[in-house]
Amino acid sequence: MHAAGLFFFYMHAAGLFFFFYMHAAGLFFFYMHAADLFFFYMHAADLFFFYMHAAGLFFFYIHAAGLFFFYMHAAGLFFFYMHAAGLFFFYMHAAVNCFLPGSPQYSQASTVLSAGGIRQQFSLPENIHLSLASADFMRNINEHLGVLNEDPVDLQFNQSGYLFLASEEVAHIMEENYSTQRNAGAKVSLLSPTQLKEKFPWMNTDGVVLASHGLENEGWFDPWTLLNAFRRKALSMGVIQCCGEVTDLKYTTSRILSADGDEMDLRRIGSVKVQMPNSLEYQPVECAIVVNAAGASSARLPEMLGIPLPVEPRKRYVYVVHCPDGPGLDTPFLVDYSGVYFRREGLGGNYITGMSPEEGEEPDTSNLEVDHQFFEDKVWPRLASRVPAFEKLKVTSAWAGFYDYNTLDQNGIIGMHPLINNMYFATGFSGHGLQHSPAVGRSVAELILDGDFTTLNLSGLGFRRVLAQEPMLERNIV
Template identity: 65%
Template sequence: MFTGLRKYSRASTGLSVGGIRQQFSLPENVQLSLFSVDFLRNINDYLGVVDDPPLDLQFNPSGYLLLASEKGAAIMENNVKVQRQEGAKVCLMSPEQLQNKFPWINTEGVALASYGLEGEGWFDPWCLLQGLRRKVQSMGVLFCHGEVTRFVSSSNRMETTSGEEVTLKRIHEVHVKMDHSLEYQPVECAIVINAAGAWSGQIAELAGIGKGPPGTLRGTKLPVEPRKRYVYVWHCSQGPGLGTPLVADSSGAYFRREGLGNNYLGGCSPTEEEEPDPGNLEVDHDFFQGKVWPHLAQRVPAFENLKVRSAWAGYYDYNTFDQNGVVGPHPLVVNMYFATGFSGHGLQQAPAVGRAVAELVLEGHFQTINLSSFFFSRFYLGEKVTEHNIL
């Protein structure tokens, strides 16, 4: 296994807020998170290593609380129907019910709320990452840090049933520039899984994906790029307290409790016009002052007196087409599989996506969850798979 991220310092996993929820609008996303929360609950059954200490994910089952304005109330109702049909335990709350359960919330502008009763909350992302590494290393997997610089492939022309001639490619060798070396290491391979997160679009280009004439399958790019997102940590002595769920406001701002000392973390996704430069991980503190804090203070009056303690930035592997995952093989580069593009909900769905890709590789088809709607071909066909609950 090769990774181009030395010690994962810029990887999305370690820089995420570690949330998991079933409150999505697409059945596939609900199913992915239901599978993953079961995996997390029984983590040591899957990732336990003999003679090593058990993993403690520090799972906080505090749920997600999503708030909708009048404009979004009907969509929220439909979403909750989908979630319940898939087996998620979610309830709807009126403004009065919301005020009774969470008296620290200002319900002005809230027409409806949805609240996860089970299987939602947050966990330690770093612990999950290290647990996965430890387990696969115990099974003989070798990790190598390096940068993929080139693919060597063979081509085979064939005719489709409609009479169109297409060229299929198969990757035979990956060239990897190793750390502290001027030389590249050629690695023979039967299968390449592109799980490079925010940089997976660049890896796809190296394989020739998107390099053909515009409007053709060969010219269709993998529309995944890095988007920078800020996370702020603040202290508020009179804040909501230990019963705080992860709250997603109708404005786009979100927050949750962090630890036990009246600390909270949160942020807000920028508009397309406000997207920050992804070339670095510097934090814009003015963004909090102008775009995040006003929404927090409006929704939770106690947050008018918060004090920011720290902040960081991380990357979304942002799918610019429909903000949903890309899972499965490329139709022309036949042995490159994708597991990317989740636009902020990849970590919580990673166990289920890993299972799905393994099923494709080993069995040739999905067995646990049908993710065919997430195939790459939808970009060429122009068929968006829209998720309404992107945070």
């Protein structure tokens, strides 16, 4: 101890390092034991706090009127920044999936295995508003994810639009959706078969009664670039990337009375047990708030609490084909009423295509193997029927990825569980999670900060509809 300062140091065989220093108005504290790191600093009006334990990272900083908070744990990435009256939030959905080996490379993450589409042509206003907000984020991505002295982010955002085709059987649904989309602010136009043929002469319009074409804020982008932009931004701010698998959790239970007078158990998660990759070691990670954004694997965590979540993995195939005489640069992301879709993939006559299987023909989800016979039997005949040029094509590559499929209504589940008072959900998007992730992240941040949605009203997508078994059906699932 010297003057107003205090200095202490101790090291033990098991690996203990403790350091404390206080001088004048400042406080500096540092602790490290085994895999844990704890760091605390306070000086005048500033507070700096850093904690890393096993697979979790917690970082907290307060200065004057500003608040900076970062947390990465198990199934997701949570980033939050508030300064004065402003709120700045990023959320990476399904990009960090701790249940998959090798997740630091994201090679099996649903994000990078998706088709990378974004559209406003949904049947529910909530999904349309989510897409509009996310499209705005992507158009201005360097304002959000740009890093000083690094190359600007180029999402390769191709705004050629989506083109949905309707048969006579479903044309009335397209007309209803069109009205909803226009009222929500989406720029969409309806086309007759004659107009469709004039605009896209390479198309066979047999069986088409009506078409819906997105005029702006629709198209496709590079999923890996978006993922890497989030990651690069986080790392530039001092984030340490950690990975692990949640295998168990601890929680407390209290008994409450419902509005009807029934007794109910209210749970609160106190910590989770995390297994590190390629290791037998388990580490407990304490948590005040849990955001479940584990995509196709998100049902595992609530199952540990005995609570079912109607989200399961559904495997989908994406095929890359080469057709030198195929549709040109004006080709939209076409979705046929038969279920088949395709879009351009760069230049040089390359396209990606696929379709969802029938309900009773869902493929095995224990692996990511591709069924090439599915393309031969299901995809190619429908593709060539709609675009005759595709009668001559060659499959050059293919891959498979998982939808986080909501079996209740194929819609996202966003918000806190009514009976787990510190678990928030952002899952079950059934194929449109990536395109909605920036807007969903902001919405989850609002729930945590303000206790309610403030930018977009997404209360209809909450967990209560799951408990009540009241589906909120989205009719435009690809």
